Amino acid sequence: PVETLINEVEAITDGRSLHRRLPSDLGNEELSRLGLTLNAMIARLETSFGALRRFTADASHELKTPLTVLRADVERAMHPNAAGSEAMQALEEALHETTRMADLVDSLLTLARADEGRFDLHREPIAMGPLVRDVHETAVILGENSGIDVTLSLLEEGIVDGDVWRLRQLFLNLITNAIKYTPRGGKVELSLSQRIGGEIAFTVRDSGMGIAAVDLPHVFDRFWRADRARSRASERGGFGLGLAISQWIAQAHGGRVSVQSRLGRGSAFTVSLPPSPAIPSSEKPENDRKL
Numbered sequence: 001p002v003e004t005l006i007n008e009v010e011a012i013t014d015g016r017s018l019h020r021r022l023p024s025d026l027g028n029e030e031l032s033r034l035g036l037t038l039n040a041m042i043a044r045l046e047t048s049f050g051a052l053r054r055f056t057a058d059a060s061h062e063l064k065t066p067l068t069v070l071r072a073d074v075e076r077a078m079h080p081n082a083a084g085s086e087a088m089q090a091l092e093e094a095l096h097e098t099t100r101m102a103d104l105v106d107s108l109l110t111l112a113r114a115d116e117g118r119f120d121l122h123r124e125p126i127a128m129g130p131l132v133r134d135v136h137e138t139a140v141i142l143g144e145n146s147g148i149d150v151t152l153s154l155l156e157e158g159i160v161d162g163d164v165w166r167l168r169q170l171f172l173n174l175i176t177n178a179i180k181y182t183p184r185g186g187k188v189e190l191s192l193s194q195r196i197g198g199e200i201a202f203t204v205r206d207s208g209m210g211i212a213a214v215d216l217p218h219v220f221d222r223f224w225r226a227d228r229a230r231s232r233a234s235e236r237g238g239f240g241l242g243l244a245i246s247q248w249i250a251q252a253h254g255g256r257v258s259v260q261s262r263l264g265r266g267s268a269f270t271v272s273l274p275p276s277p278a279i280p281s282s283e284k285p286e287n288d289r290k291l
């Protein structure tokens, strides 16, 4: 039976046969248990190889589109018959595409570093009240530009051992999404509360287009967008990496991002973070790193 096991494992680990599994009955109980353990390991390998392949394919595809547009723009600008204004317009478009590509590469780098565990978080006690108040001020300005009223409905105090830049990035990601996916005249409401047990919750609730129940399990997947084609064509134009990065930031702080949503009614994204164990919440640190 050991010989059989070796042959089967060798056949499976050639990389292309990860869908195969070892037989469940290997003769004796101990070997069968070993078989089960190896099967579980092969299943995990199959999942991560699949994710890797999909990620590479998606990333190449996302880079290919702006490159094609960029090339067409430059060709248009260089055309001997292109008038000055036409050439300038083409170059402006080219510039826009390079900015988009730079954003994409930035996000990919962030995720790659996170995967490798090579990302430095500069954690220190952060008073969440002032941070959320500051983020709200920025959100009001962002909302004004899109005709959306951003309010802060609840602001409790709480202290988190966190990286103030990353937390700010996380909160603003959720706010920008809420504004992006809410039509003019809509509302976005922020709140910060401390739950029983001390967990700190920051919620962004919008009255926007919402997410279908079947799509909800995928919103944090890399490159996932409710409507790929439209998101590329419209100015919304995200890459579907923002929520993956947000989830990573929350998890790196020992927390998580969760979502509740109804199609056509709006969404609520909540960041839950563990409170700082070191400091009783009566002592409030100054957030002295400039925001």
Ligand code: ADP
Residues within 6 Å of the ligand: 177, 178, 179, 181, 206, 208, 209, 210, 211, 219, 224, 225, 226, 227, 231, 237, 238, 239, 240, 241, 242, 243, 244, 266, 267
């Ligand atoms: P994107 O850059 O496309 O916004 P995200 O990872 O931030 O990428 O979001 C992934 C997808 O989840 C979006 O394309 C959108 O379809 C959906 N989504 C995210 N936030 C909201 C929201 N507040 N309301 C409705 N849909 C949302």
